[in-house]
Amino acid sequence: MNYSKLSKTKLFKGMEENDIERLLYGCSLVQKSFEKDEIIAFEGDECTSIGLILDGMVDIKKASASGKEYTITTLLPGDTFGEAVVFSSSNFFPAMVVAKCNTTILFIPKEAIINMSKKCERFLHNYLNILSDRILLLNSKLKESTLITLRQKICNFLLEEFKKQKSLKIKLSLSKQELAEKFNVQRPSLSRELIKMREEGLIDFWGKEIWIKNLERIEDCLYEIH
Known part of the structure:
Protein backbone atom coordinates (compact mmCIF):
# COMPACT_ATOMS: atom_id res chain seq x y z
CA MET A 1 0.00 0.00 0.00
CA ASN A 2 1.35 3.41 -0.99
CA TYR A 3 0.69 5.43 2.18
CA SER A 4 2.43 8.48 0.76
CA LYS A 5 -0.16 8.60 -2.04
CA LEU A 6 -3.01 8.08 0.45
CA SER A 7 -1.82 11.02 2.58
CA LYS A 8 -2.41 13.31 -0.42
CA THR A 9 -6.07 12.30 -0.83
CA LYS A 10 -9.04 14.18 0.62
CA LEU A 11 -9.97 11.21 2.81
CA PHE A 12 -6.61 11.09 4.60
CA LYS A 13 -5.68 14.76 4.33
CA GLY A 14 -3.55 16.06 7.22
CA MET A 15 -2.54 12.59 8.40
CA GLU A 16 0.99 11.17 8.63
CA GLU A 17 1.84 8.03 6.68
CA ASN A 18 2.48 6.03 9.88
CA ASP A 19 -0.91 7.08 11.27
CA ILE A 20 -2.65 5.99 8.05
CA GLU A 21 -0.86 2.63 8.14
CA ARG A 22 -1.95 2.02 11.74
CA LEU A 23 -5.49 3.17 11.00
CA LEU A 24 -5.84 0.80 8.03
CA TYR A 25 -4.27 -2.17 9.82
CA GLY A 26 -6.75 -5.04 9.94
CA CYS A 27 -9.24 -3.39 7.57
CA SER A 28 -10.59 -5.53 4.75
CA LEU A 29 -9.54 -3.28 1.87
CA VAL A 30 -9.65 -4.29 -1.79
CA GLN A 31 -7.53 -2.61 -4.48
CA LYS A 32 -8.66 -3.21 -8.07
CA SER A 33 -7.56 -1.99 -11.48
CA PHE A 34 -9.96 -1.18 -14.32
CA GLU A 35 -9.35 -0.61 -18.02
CA LYS A 36 -10.69 2.38 -19.97
CA ASP A 37 -14.52 2.26 -20.36
CA GLU A 38 -14.79 -0.67 -17.93
CA ILE A 39 -17.85 -0.43 -15.69
CA ILE A 40 -16.96 -0.18 -12.00
CA ALA A 41 -20.56 -0.18 -10.77
CA PHE A 42 -23.90 -0.35 -12.55
CA GLU A 43 -26.82 1.89 -11.64
CA GLY A 44 -28.85 -0.07 -9.10
CA ASP A 45 -25.91 -2.11 -7.77
CA GLU A 46 -25.71 -2.37 -3.99
CA CYS A 47 -23.09 -0.08 -2.47
CA THR A 48 -21.26 -1.67 0.47
CA SER A 49 -18.01 0.29 0.29
CA ILE A 50 -16.68 3.63 -0.91
CA GLY A 51 -14.21 3.86 -3.77
CA LEU A 52 -11.05 5.94 -3.43
CA ILE A 53 -9.40 6.74 -6.77
CA LEU A 54 -5.66 6.12 -6.53
CA ASP A 55 -4.83 6.52 -10.24
CA GLY A 56 -6.83 7.42 -13.34
CA MET A 57 -10.25 9.05 -13.64
CA VAL A 58 -13.86 7.97 -13.21
CA ASP A 59 -17.02 9.16 -14.97
CA ILE A 60 -20.36 9.14 -13.18
CA LYS A 61 -22.95 8.51 -15.91
CA LYS A 62 -26.72 8.44 -16.16
CA ALA A 63 -28.75 6.88 -18.96
CA SER A 64 -31.82 8.61 -20.39
CA ALA A 65 -35.08 6.82 -21.17
CA SER A 66 -33.91 6.47 -24.78
CA GLY A 67 -30.70 4.81 -23.64
CA LYS A 68 -28.35 7.72 -24.32
CA GLU A 69 -25.66 8.17 -21.65
CA TYR A 70 -24.82 11.52 -20.06
CA THR A 71 -21.76 12.26 -17.93
CA ILE A 72 -22.85 13.86 -14.66
CA THR A 73 -19.33 14.49 -13.34
CA THR A 74 -15.75 13.28 -13.68
CA LEU A 75 -13.75 12.29 -10.59
CA LEU A 76 -9.96 12.60 -10.34
CA PRO A 77 -7.21 10.87 -8.31
CA GLY A 78 -7.86 11.41 -4.61
CA ASP A 79 -11.63 11.72 -5.10
CA THR A 80 -14.12 9.23 -3.69
CA PHE A 81 -17.49 7.87 -4.78
CA GLY A 82 -20.25 6.12 -2.85
CA GLU A 83 -19.53 8.03 0.37
CA ALA A 84 -23.16 9.12 0.79
CA VAL A 85 -24.86 6.06 -0.71
CA VAL A 86 -23.04 3.52 1.47
CA PHE A 87 -24.82 4.79 4.62
CA SER A 88 -28.18 5.37 2.97
CA SER A 89 -31.26 3.33 3.88
CA SER A 90 -31.43 2.64 0.14
CA ASN A 91 -27.78 1.88 -0.53
CA PHE A 92 -27.89 1.40 -4.29
CA PHE A 93 -25.84 3.34 -6.83
CA PRO A 94 -28.06 6.04 -8.39
CA ALA A 95 -25.83 6.22 -11.47
CA MET A 96 -23.24 4.18 -13.36
CA VAL A 97 -19.55 4.44 -12.43
CA VAL A 98 -17.18 4.01 -15.39
CA ALA A 99 -13.38 4.14 -15.73
CA LYS A 100 -12.51 7.09 -18.01
CA CYS A 101 -9.02 5.64 -18.53
CA ASN A 102 -6.90 2.91 -16.90
CA THR A 103 -7.83 3.39 -13.27
CA THR A 104 -6.95 1.97 -9.84
CA ILE A 105 -9.53 2.05 -7.04
CA LEU A 106 -9.16 1.30 -3.34
CA PHE A 107 -12.47 0.01 -1.96
CA ILE A 108 -13.06 0.70 1.74
CA PRO A 109 -16.03 -1.19 3.27
CA LYS A 110 -18.68 0.48 5.41
CA GLU A 111 -17.55 -1.30 8.59
CA ALA A 112 -13.99 -0.03 8.15
CA ILE A 113 -15.24 3.55 7.72
CA ILE A 114 -17.20 3.30 10.98
CA ASN A 115 -14.23 1.87 12.87
CA MET A 116 -11.77 4.44 11.51
CA SER A 117 -14.17 7.28 12.35
CA LYS A 118 -14.29 6.05 15.96
CA LYS A 119 -10.50 5.80 16.19
CA CYS A 120 -9.45 8.99 14.40
CA GLU A 121 -11.09 12.41 14.66
CA ARG A 122 -9.14 13.68 11.62
CA PHE A 123 -10.49 10.86 9.44
CA LEU A 124 -14.05 11.60 10.63
CA HIS A 125 -13.56 15.31 9.88
CA ASN A 126 -12.28 14.52 6.37
CA TYR A 127 -15.19 12.17 5.68
CA LEU A 128 -17.77 14.74 6.80
CA ASN A 129 -15.99 17.39 4.73
CA ILE A 130 -16.31 15.19 1.63
CA LEU A 131 -20.02 14.64 2.36
CA SER A 132 -20.56 18.39 2.78
CA ASP A 133 -18.83 19.11 -0.53
CA ARG A 134 -21.03 16.50 -2.19
CA ILE A 135 -24.18 18.20 -0.86
CA LEU A 136 -22.97 21.56 -2.22
CA LEU A 137 -22.33 19.93 -5.59
CA LEU A 138 -25.85 18.47 -5.62
CA ASN A 139 -27.27 21.91 -4.77
CA SER A 140 -25.32 23.33 -7.70
CA LYS A 141 -26.71 20.62 -9.98
CA LEU A 142 -30.22 21.45 -8.75
CA LYS A 143 -29.65 25.10 -9.61
CA GLU A 144 -28.50 24.08 -13.09
CA SER A 145 -31.65 22.02 -13.61
CA THR A 146 -33.84 25.10 -13.03
CA LEU A 147 -32.15 27.01 -15.83
CA ILE A 148 -34.37 26.98 -18.91
CA THR A 149 -32.30 27.94 -21.94
Whole structure:
Protein backbone atom coordinates (compact mmCIF):
# COMPACT_ATOMS: atom_id res chain seq x y z
CA MET A 1 0.00 0.00 0.00
CA ASN A 2 1.35 3.41 -0.99
CA TYR A 3 0.69 5.43 2.18
CA SER A 4 2.43 8.48 0.76
CA LYS A 5 -0.16 8.60 -2.04
CA LEU A 6 -3.01 8.08 0.45
CA SER A 7 -1.82 11.02 2.58
CA LYS A 8 -2.41 13.31 -0.42
CA THR A 9 -6.07 12.30 -0.83
CA LYS A 10 -9.04 14.18 0.62
CA LEU A 11 -9.97 11.21 2.81
CA PHE A 12 -6.61 11.09 4.60
CA LYS A 13 -5.68 14.76 4.33
CA GLY A 14 -3.55 16.06 7.22
CA MET A 15 -2.54 12.59 8.40
CA GLU A 16 0.99 11.17 8.63
CA GLU A 17 1.84 8.03 6.68
CA ASN A 18 2.48 6.03 9.88
CA ASP A 19 -0.91 7.08 11.27
CA ILE A 20 -2.65 5.99 8.05
CA GLU A 21 -0.86 2.63 8.14
CA ARG A 22 -1.95 2.02 11.74
CA LEU A 23 -5.49 3.17 11.00
CA LEU A 24 -5.84 0.80 8.03
CA TYR A 25 -4.27 -2.17 9.82
CA GLY A 26 -6.75 -5.04 9.94
CA CYS A 27 -9.24 -3.39 7.57
CA SER A 28 -10.59 -5.53 4.75
CA LEU A 29 -9.54 -3.28 1.87
CA VAL A 30 -9.65 -4.29 -1.79
CA GLN A 31 -7.53 -2.61 -4.48
CA LYS A 32 -8.66 -3.21 -8.07
CA SER A 33 -7.56 -1.99 -11.48
CA PHE A 34 -9.96 -1.18 -14.32
CA GLU A 35 -9.35 -0.61 -18.02
CA LYS A 36 -10.69 2.38 -19.97
CA ASP A 37 -14.52 2.26 -20.36
CA GLU A 38 -14.79 -0.67 -17.93
CA ILE A 39 -17.85 -0.43 -15.69
CA ILE A 40 -16.96 -0.18 -12.00
CA ALA A 41 -20.56 -0.18 -10.77
CA PHE A 42 -23.90 -0.35 -12.55
CA GLU A 43 -26.82 1.89 -11.64
CA GLY A 44 -28.85 -0.07 -9.10
CA ASP A 45 -25.91 -2.11 -7.77
CA GLU A 46 -25.71 -2.37 -3.99
CA CYS A 47 -23.09 -0.08 -2.47
CA THR A 48 -21.26 -1.67 0.47
CA SER A 49 -18.01 0.29 0.29
CA ILE A 50 -16.68 3.63 -0.91
CA GLY A 51 -14.21 3.86 -3.77
CA LEU A 52 -11.05 5.94 -3.43
CA ILE A 53 -9.40 6.74 -6.77
CA LEU A 54 -5.66 6.12 -6.53
CA ASP A 55 -4.83 6.52 -10.24
CA GLY A 56 -6.83 7.42 -13.34
CA MET A 57 -10.25 9.05 -13.64
CA VAL A 58 -13.86 7.97 -13.21
CA ASP A 59 -17.02 9.16 -14.97
CA ILE A 60 -20.36 9.14 -13.18
CA LYS A 61 -22.95 8.51 -15.91
CA LYS A 62 -26.72 8.44 -16.16
CA ALA A 63 -28.75 6.88 -18.96
CA SER A 64 -31.82 8.61 -20.39
CA ALA A 65 -35.08 6.82 -21.17
CA SER A 66 -33.91 6.47 -24.78
CA GLY A 67 -30.70 4.81 -23.64
CA LYS A 68 -28.35 7.72 -24.32
CA GLU A 69 -25.66 8.17 -21.65
CA TYR A 70 -24.82 11.52 -20.06
CA THR A 71 -21.76 12.26 -17.93
CA ILE A 72 -22.85 13.86 -14.66
CA THR A 73 -19.33 14.49 -13.34
CA THR A 74 -15.75 13.28 -13.68
CA LEU A 75 -13.75 12.29 -10.59
CA LEU A 76 -9.96 12.60 -10.34
CA PRO A 77 -7.21 10.87 -8.31
CA GLY A 78 -7.86 11.41 -4.61
CA ASP A 79 -11.63 11.72 -5.10
CA THR A 80 -14.12 9.23 -3.69
CA PHE A 81 -17.49 7.87 -4.78
CA GLY A 82 -20.25 6.12 -2.85
CA GLU A 83 -19.53 8.03 0.37
CA ALA A 84 -23.16 9.12 0.79
CA VAL A 85 -24.86 6.06 -0.71
CA VAL A 86 -23.04 3.52 1.47
CA PHE A 87 -24.82 4.79 4.62
CA SER A 88 -28.18 5.37 2.97
CA SER A 89 -31.26 3.33 3.88
CA SER A 90 -31.43 2.64 0.14
CA ASN A 91 -27.78 1.88 -0.53
CA PHE A 92 -27.89 1.40 -4.29
CA PHE A 93 -25.84 3.34 -6.83
CA PRO A 94 -28.06 6.04 -8.39
CA ALA A 95 -25.83 6.22 -11.47
CA MET A 96 -23.24 4.18 -13.36
CA VAL A 97 -19.55 4.44 -12.43
CA VAL A 98 -17.18 4.01 -15.39
CA ALA A 99 -13.38 4.14 -15.73
CA LYS A 100 -12.51 7.09 -18.01
CA CYS A 101 -9.02 5.64 -18.53
CA ASN A 102 -6.90 2.91 -16.90
CA THR A 103 -7.83 3.39 -13.27
CA THR A 104 -6.95 1.97 -9.84
CA ILE A 105 -9.53 2.05 -7.04
CA LEU A 106 -9.16 1.30 -3.34
CA PHE A 107 -12.47 0.01 -1.96
CA ILE A 108 -13.06 0.70 1.74
CA PRO A 109 -16.03 -1.19 3.27
CA LYS A 110 -18.68 0.48 5.41
CA GLU A 111 -17.55 -1.30 8.59
CA ALA A 112 -13.99 -0.03 8.15
CA ILE A 113 -15.24 3.55 7.72
CA ILE A 114 -17.20 3.30 10.98
CA ASN A 115 -14.23 1.87 12.87
CA MET A 116 -11.77 4.44 11.51
CA SER A 117 -14.17 7.28 12.35
CA LYS A 118 -14.29 6.05 15.96
CA LYS A 119 -10.50 5.80 16.19
CA CYS A 120 -9.45 8.99 14.40
CA GLU A 121 -11.09 12.41 14.66
CA ARG A 122 -9.14 13.68 11.62
CA PHE A 123 -10.49 10.86 9.44
CA LEU A 124 -14.05 11.60 10.63
CA HIS A 125 -13.56 15.31 9.88
CA ASN A 126 -12.28 14.52 6.37
CA TYR A 127 -15.19 12.17 5.68
CA LEU A 128 -17.77 14.74 6.80
CA ASN A 129 -15.99 17.39 4.73
CA ILE A 130 -16.31 15.19 1.63
CA LEU A 131 -20.02 14.64 2.36
CA SER A 132 -20.56 18.39 2.78
CA ASP A 133 -18.83 19.11 -0.53
CA ARG A 134 -21.03 16.50 -2.19
CA ILE A 135 -24.18 18.20 -0.86
CA LEU A 136 -22.97 21.56 -2.22
CA LEU A 137 -22.33 19.93 -5.59
CA LEU A 138 -25.85 18.47 -5.62
CA ASN A 139 -27.27 21.91 -4.77
CA SER A 140 -25.32 23.33 -7.70
CA LYS A 141 -26.71 20.62 -9.98
CA LEU A 142 -30.22 21.45 -8.75
CA LYS A 143 -29.65 25.10 -9.61
CA GLU A 144 -28.50 24.08 -13.09
CA SER A 145 -31.65 22.02 -13.61
CA THR A 146 -33.84 25.10 -13.03
CA LEU A 147 -32.15 27.01 -15.83
CA ILE A 148 -34.37 26.98 -18.91
CA THR A 149 -32.30 27.94 -21.94
CA LEU A 150 -28.98 26.63 -23.18
CA ARG A 151 -27.57 30.17 -23.00
CA GLN A 152 -28.48 30.36 -19.31
CA LYS A 153 -26.72 27.06 -18.69
CA ILE A 154 -23.61 28.26 -20.52
CA CYS A 155 -23.62 31.59 -18.65
CA ASN A 156 -24.07 29.85 -15.29
CA PHE A 157 -21.15 27.53 -16.10
CA LEU A 158 -18.93 30.46 -17.12
CA LEU A 159 -19.75 32.41 -13.96
CA GLU A 160 -19.02 29.40 -11.75
CA GLU A 161 -15.67 28.87 -13.50
CA PHE A 162 -14.92 32.61 -13.27
CA LYS A 163 -15.32 32.38 -9.48
CA LYS A 164 -13.12 29.27 -9.27
CA GLN A 165 -10.37 30.37 -11.66
CA LYS A 166 -10.52 34.08 -10.74
CA SER A 167 -9.96 34.97 -14.38
CA LEU A 168 -12.01 36.12 -17.37
CA LYS A 169 -10.04 33.60 -19.43
CA ILE A 170 -11.70 30.28 -18.62
CA LYS A 171 -9.62 27.14 -19.14
CA LEU A 172 -11.90 24.20 -19.88
CA SER A 173 -11.27 20.83 -18.24
CA LEU A 174 -14.06 19.31 -20.37
CA SER A 175 -14.14 18.67 -24.10
CA LYS A 176 -16.90 20.29 -26.18
CA GLN A 177 -18.66 16.91 -26.32
CA GLU A 178 -18.48 16.52 -22.53
CA LEU A 179 -19.72 20.08 -22.09
CA ALA A 180 -22.67 19.36 -24.39
CA GLU A 181 -23.49 16.26 -22.34
CA LYS A 182 -23.32 18.34 -19.16
CA PHE A 183 -25.92 20.72 -20.64
CA ASN A 184 -27.95 17.78 -21.98
CA VAL A 185 -27.78 19.00 -25.60
CA GLN A 186 -26.17 17.85 -28.83
CA ARG A 187 -22.70 19.20 -29.60
CA PRO A 188 -23.84 21.13 -32.75
CA SER A 189 -26.44 22.97 -30.62
CA LEU A 190 -23.74 23.98 -28.15
CA SER A 191 -21.44 25.14 -30.95
CA ARG A 192 -24.20 27.25 -32.53
CA GLU A 193 -25.00 28.96 -29.23
CA LEU A 194 -21.33 29.68 -28.50
CA ILE A 195 -20.95 31.22 -31.96
CA LYS A 196 -24.04 33.40 -31.36
CA MET A 197 -22.64 34.56 -28.04
CA ARG A 198 -19.33 35.40 -29.73
CA GLU A 199 -21.11 37.38 -32.47
CA GLU A 200 -22.99 39.33 -29.78
CA GLY A 201 -19.74 40.23 -28.03
CA LEU A 202 -20.38 38.17 -24.89
CA ILE A 203 -17.48 35.75 -25.27
CA ASP A 204 -14.67 34.63 -27.50
CA PHE A 205 -13.16 31.16 -27.63
CA TRP A 206 -10.30 29.17 -29.04
CA GLY A 207 -9.42 25.53 -28.41
CA LYS A 208 -10.07 24.72 -24.74
CA GLU A 209 -10.35 28.35 -23.61
CA ILE A 210 -13.31 30.73 -23.43
CA TRP A 211 -12.81 34.45 -22.80
CA ILE A 212 -15.58 36.35 -21.02
CA LYS A 213 -15.87 39.64 -22.92
CA ASN A 214 -18.95 41.12 -21.18
CA LEU A 215 -19.33 39.86 -17.62
CA GLU A 216 -22.33 42.09 -16.81
CA ARG A 217 -24.39 40.86 -19.77
CA ILE A 218 -23.55 37.24 -18.97
CA GLU A 219 -24.81 37.79 -15.41
CA ASP A 220 -27.98 39.39 -16.80
CA CYS A 221 -28.66 36.28 -18.91
CA LEU A 222 -29.39 34.23 -15.77
CA TYR A 223 -32.32 36.47 -14.83
CA GLU A 224 -33.92 36.87 -18.24
CA ILE A 225 -37.51 35.62 -18.40
CA HIS A 226 -38.36 33.34 -21.32
